[in-house]
Amino acid sequence: MCELLGMSxxxxxxxxxxxxxxxxxxxxTGPHKDGWGMAMYRDRQVWSIHDPRPSADSDMAEVMSQxxxxxxxxxxxxRQANVGNVCLPNTxxxxxxxxxxxxxxxxxxxxxxxxxxxxxxxxxxxxxxSERAFCWILGRLAARYGDQRPSxxxxxxxxxxxxxxxxxKGVFNMMLSDGDSLFCYCTTKLHWITRRAPFKxxxxxxxxxxxxxxxxxxxxxxxxxxxxxxxxxDEVWNQMEEGGLCVFNAGEVxxxxxxx
Amino acid sequence: MCELLGMSxxxxxxxxxxxxxxxxxxxxTGPHKDGWGMAMYRDRQVWSIHDPRPSADSDMAEVMSQxxxxxxxxxxxxRQANVGNVCLPNTxxxxxxxxxxxxxxxxxxxxxxxxxxxxxxxxxxxxxxSERAFCWILGRLAARYGDQRPSxxxxxxxxxxxxxxxxxKGVFNMMLSDGDSLFCYCTTKLHWITRRAPFKxxxxxxxxxxxxxxxxxxxxxxxxxxxxxxxxxDEVWNQMEEGGLCVFNAGEVxxxxxxx
Numbered sequence: 001m002c003e004l005l006g007m008s009x010x011x012x013x014x015x016x017x018x019x020x021x022x023x024x025x026x027x028x029t030g031p032h033k034d035g036w037g038m039a040m041y042r043d044r045q046v047w048s049i050h051d052p053r054p055s056a057d058s059d060m061a062e063v064m065s066q067x068x069x070x071x072x073x074x075x076x077x078x079r080q081a082n083v084g085n086v087c088l089p090n091t092x093x094x095x096x097x098x099x100x101x102x103x104x105x106x107x108x109x110x111x112x113x114x115x116x117x118x119x120x121x122x123x124x125x126x127x128x129x130s131e132r133a134f135c136w137i138l139g140r141l142a143a144r145y146g147d148q149r150p151s152x153x154x155x156x157x158x159x160x161x162x163x164x165x166x167x168x169k170g171v172f173n174m175m176l177s178d179g180d181s182l183f184c185y186c187t188t189k190l191h192w193i194t195r196r197a198p199f200k201x202x203x204x205x206x207x208x209x210x211x212x213x214x215x216x217x218x219x220x221x222x223x224x225x226x227x228x229x230x231x232x233x234d235e236v237w238n239q240m241e242e243g244g245l246c247v248f249n250a251g252e253v254x255x256x257x258x259x260x
Numbered sequence: 261m262c263e264l265l266g267m268s269x270x271x272x273x274x275x276x277x278x279x280x281x282x283x284x285x286x287x288x289t290g291p292h293k294d295g296w297g298m299a300m301y302r303d304r305q306v307w308s309i310h311d312p313r314p315s316a317d318s319d320m321a322e323v324m325s326q327x328x329x330x331x332x333x334x335x336x337x338x339r340q341a342n343v344g345n346v347c348l349p350n351t352x353x354x355x356x357x358x359x360x361x362x363x364x365x366x367x368x369x370x371x372x373x374x375x376x377x378x379x380x381x382x383x384x385x386x387x388x389x390s391e392r393a394f395c396w397i398l399g400r401l402a403a404r405y406g407d408q409r410p411s412x413x414x415x416x417x418x419x420x421x422x423x424x425x426x427x428x429k430g431v432f433n434m435m436l437s438d439g440d441s442l443f444c445y446c447t448t449k450l451h452w453i454t455r456r457a458p459f460k461x462x463x464x465x466x467x468x469x470x471x472x473x474x475x476x477x478x479x480x481x482x483x484x485x486x487x488x489x490x491x492x493x494d495e496v497w498n499q500m501e502e503g504g505l506c507v508f509n510a511g512e513v514x515x516x517x518x519x520x
Contacts, residue, residue: 046348047311047320052362059329060307069319088306088355088362095348096385102312102348123383125356 002092002108003032004190005076006175006226008182008248012042012070013223017204017211019076020065021231024206026055026078034081035091036061039104040071044179046102050091072250073182075175077106082129083114089126093175094134096122098142099149101178105134108228109171109187133172137162152181152247156255159183160245164259167243173228182248184226186240192226193237194251202232222251262352262368263292264450265336266435266486268442268508272302272330273483277464277471279336280325281491284466286315286338294341295351296321299364301333304439306362310351332510333442335435337366342389343374349386353435354394356382358402359409361438365394368488369431369447393432397422412441412507416515419443420505424519427503433488442508444486446500452486453497454511462492482511 005022007015019038027033033054039046055061055078077092084090092106107130114129121142122135140162141155149155159176163185166172173190176183184190197220199213217223226248230237240246244258265282267275279298287293293314299306315321315338337352344350352366367390374389381402382395400422401415409415419436423445426432433450436443444450455462457480459473477483486508490497500506504518 045312047309047313047318048348049307049309051307052305053307058307063323063327063329067323069323085357087357088308088364089357097345097347097349104348123385125383125385 001082001171002077002079003030003228004106004108004173004175004226005074006182006184007074007223008251009072009221009223010250011221012072013221014068014070015040015074015076016065016068017209018225018227018231020209021204021206022076022078022227023055023061023065026061028056029206032078032080034079034086036076036078037091037093037106038064038074038076039093039095040069041073041177041179042071044101046095046104046179048093048095048104050088052086052088052091073177073179075104075106075177075182082110084126084128087126090128092130094131096134096138098138099147103138103176103178105174105176107133108173111166111169111172113169133166137176153255156183156245156247157257160257163245164243175226180249181254182226183245184240184248185245187242189228190226190240191228191230191237192224192240192246193235194222194224196222201234203234204231205233206231224248224251261342261431262337262339263290263488264366264368264433264435264486265334266442266444267334267483268511269332269481269483270510271481272332273481274328274330275300275334275336276325276328277469278485278487278491280469281464281466282336282338282487283315283321283325286321288316289466292338292340294339294346296336296338297351297353297366298324298334298336299353299355300329300331301437301439302331304361306355306364306439308353308355308364310348312346312348312351333437333439335364335366335437335442342370344386344388347386350388352390354391356395356398358398359407363398363436363438365434365436367393368433371426371429371432373429393426397436413515416443416505416507417517420517423505424503435486440509441514443505444500444508445505447502449488450486450500451488451490451497452484452500452506453495454482454484456482461494463494464491465493466491484508484511
């Protein structure tokens with residue numbers, strides 16, 4: 001399996017504290033040593049890093065855990081390979097263009113029969129079931145809405161349909177973004193926390209690192225962090241519902257649907 | 261057009277000095293403001309960074325120009341878009357798997373009729389002529405040699421044939437690597453310099469930055485840097501021949517062919 005980390009914030013915010021915790025699980029406190037990647041959006045433009053090395057040992061991951069690059073949305077992933085070799089083209093997150101925006105996606109889980117997902121416009125370059133499912137999702141969106149991007153509500157409802165379909169094939173925890181919203185779907189494990197004033201101190205579970213968010217925020221900041229497992233030991237994280245889609249925008253939940 | 265930067269070294273070496281020079285040309289001392297990217301190999305494994313922002317303004321490029329990550333081979337690119345929007349999937353370098361290795365490629369130039377290049381196994385995810393030519397090259401290699409990687413001599417000769425064919429379509433300055441060798445083809449502009457003992461001081465042309473290589477090397481180090489335009493003002497760079505393929509391995513020229 002793998003672990004996911006996401007962030008949605010209403011002001012450009014750095015991810016280095018949370019990434020330090022995630023990074024340790026990539027070969028030190030966790031077994032997810034088959035590469036890591038990160039996509040960071042600011043003002044809807046995204047930059048990305050991909051490294052097939054264990055994040056715990058990676059010099060590049062060390063740089064990223066110490067560098068306070070500010071962004072609005074982050075999707076990061078540490079991999080424990082099931083399907084597909086350990087190599088750059090199989091390293092999440094994946095990206096493609098749709099409706100003039102760069103969509104980024106990462107997946108935790110495994111899908112049975114993903115090779116039967118019919119593809120049209122989008123094709124994988126690697127050999128993971130994850131990338132194939134991403135290509136299928138974007139292909140479905142393009143087929144349904146053509147060049148015309150639907151409203152966030154309509155889009156989220158249809159994404160819920162698509163992701164619920166993929167849930168039938170196995171484990172499908174995923175994060176997807178167009179640079180505006182962060183779409184998170186959970187079939188087994190995703191946790192999230194929204195930090196806002198009054199901010200407090202937090203301590204990582206995987207590293208001996210604390211941060212007092214009061215010192216690095218203003219009263220207006222709203223920052224949501226989503227992760228496979230809670231990253232801090234002294235905060236209460238929400239568990240996402242199994243079979244639930246949760247959409248975050250500027251740090252707030254803007255759409256939620258689940259099977260219950 | 262765009263600018264390219266490559267490095268081949270016999271010991272893990274950082275690229276931050278040269279990248280600082282290149283980076284300035286991405287929107288400050290040069291017009292190549294449509295994104296930048298970098299792939300860095302160490303021990304044949306590669307990590308990559310892609311950013312559609314101007315490198316001169318990019319926080320991520322600032323990080324990379326100050327971080328001394330050591331690597332054996334580097335391919336970096338700053339883009340001035342001709343074909344294809346400014347977006348992450350169109351940002352060089354591109355990568356694909358062949359013969360169990362990750363191949364990385366970046367291109368400077370423009371190709372007429374690149375849409376007529378017949379593709380089979382490899383397909384682009386972006387919309388640049390550059391990525392299409394890369395897919396075509398790897399497809400030709402796979403078709404010619406199947407699963408069996410040929411010797412470097414045979415591979416280089418066939419690459420020379422392929423790249424000479426692409427030269428007929430326009431400007432094709434390119435860098436390609438499998439993590440072992442760095443293949444550079446020149447139709448208009450590529451310069452290179454090999455630094456070895458006795459090392460000297462060098463000063464960037466585009467930034468007020470100098471380095472005394474004596475202080476950061478040993479007598480055994482051999483480091484070749486290849487760039488569209490010379491990056492330093494106090495060293496003599498070699499100009500690559502028009503229509504020439506030059507292959508570097510561990511900092512040394514190991515294959516050279518041109519039309520003359």
